[in-house]
Amino acid sequence: MTLTTRLECIPPADVRLAADSAALLHAMGIAAVHLLASPGAGKTSLILRTAESLSGKVRLGVIQATLAPPAGPGPTPLDALDLPYVQVDTGVQPYLDASMIREALEQLPLADVDLLLIEEIGTLTAPAKQSLGEKVRVVVASLPEGEECPLRYPEPFSHADAIVLNKIDLLPALGFDRSLFYRTLRRLNAEAPVFELSCRTGAGLEDWGAWLVEQVRGDCGAN
């Protein structure tokens, strides 16, 4: 297996749709951030914390992927937020694709959004290099997943533009070997910045927020 194999399987129509979405988002000055993670790593908590800390600085929008639960989609923690969001049921395919994003964009008030967070289904095995039209890809890892998680699920870490290392408050309880994590990660990805934070305590949220604001400013500057 080579890391390019899955990329080659992406239908050409999806590649075109993703390019369209990217052009639309760029034209509207919206930075889209695709969040990838294991189940329970804290994507939704991160969105809630980010909304809190960026309130009044940038206008947030959210696309959240779900696997339809048997009882149908229920209320989500995002309902509590006063921001535009769309929930996308990915159906039998357990990850987002370019056509789902395209449809979701049509339901969002894009003129009111600066930063669009796209929450993937919780999985590290979705095609990681496939473009949805996002500006950057972020892997949300968490301490309980272990120091060598990047080595066992190399694709998303290899192609990430940034890494969030969540649940840093569990460092004492878990005896997590931070330097082993970095050695493992840097074998796959030499450059992506890592944001150590805790959505529970709020520690480390500032640097992450500043990086997101940079993504938005970068887009505005290009217009």
Place this chain on the structure above:
Amino acid sequence: MTLTTRLECIPPADVRLAADSAALLHAMGIAAVHLLASPGAGKTSLILRTAESLSGKVRLGVIQATLAPPAGPGPTPLDALDLPYVQVDTGVQPYLDASMIREALEQLPLADVDLLLIEEIGTLTAPAKQSLGEKVRVVVASLPEGEECPLRYPEPFSHADAIVLNKIDLLPALGFDRSLFYRTLRRLNAEAPVFELSCRTGAGLEDWGAWLVEQVRGDCGAN
């Protein structure tokens, strides 16, 4: 989406292969247990602990699925164990299928195995009702994944014959709401026994081991 949709996509050849494997395993008095979990939930640690606690009681074999890391497969923690095991690179498909299991069985000294643990790739989004020929399916959940994990990833929990709830030692640090977890789980699966344990401290391993031994005895009794 209905819960049966993915089942219908399984190629008939795979259904036949799985039935063949099931018949072979049954004839040889081997109980095969398919372990499903998120990345980092603790499948490998559970196998190591299980090998320890069942040593001298049942003869263990292991099939371990891996996504080939870019540097090629390296040593695994299972190398330290004195038991037959086969590592299966699932390639571009990020989960096991019946033909991979069939090939792996041919590489194992089946006459020396009573209990075969099959470790899936870390994912809760693989087709959960697909048979590989195993006797039982076990979901290994862990406290950091949250109380409502079953609701967000209903398929594997719905079709599980047992649930392991790992990292129970983190209960105080996480403030995990155990009764919410059970309420969530029981909406999907009314009967599967739950084994609360900690691979770190060893707590709760005995009940889990006893249940595995029952799976083996059940097979022997049927012969």
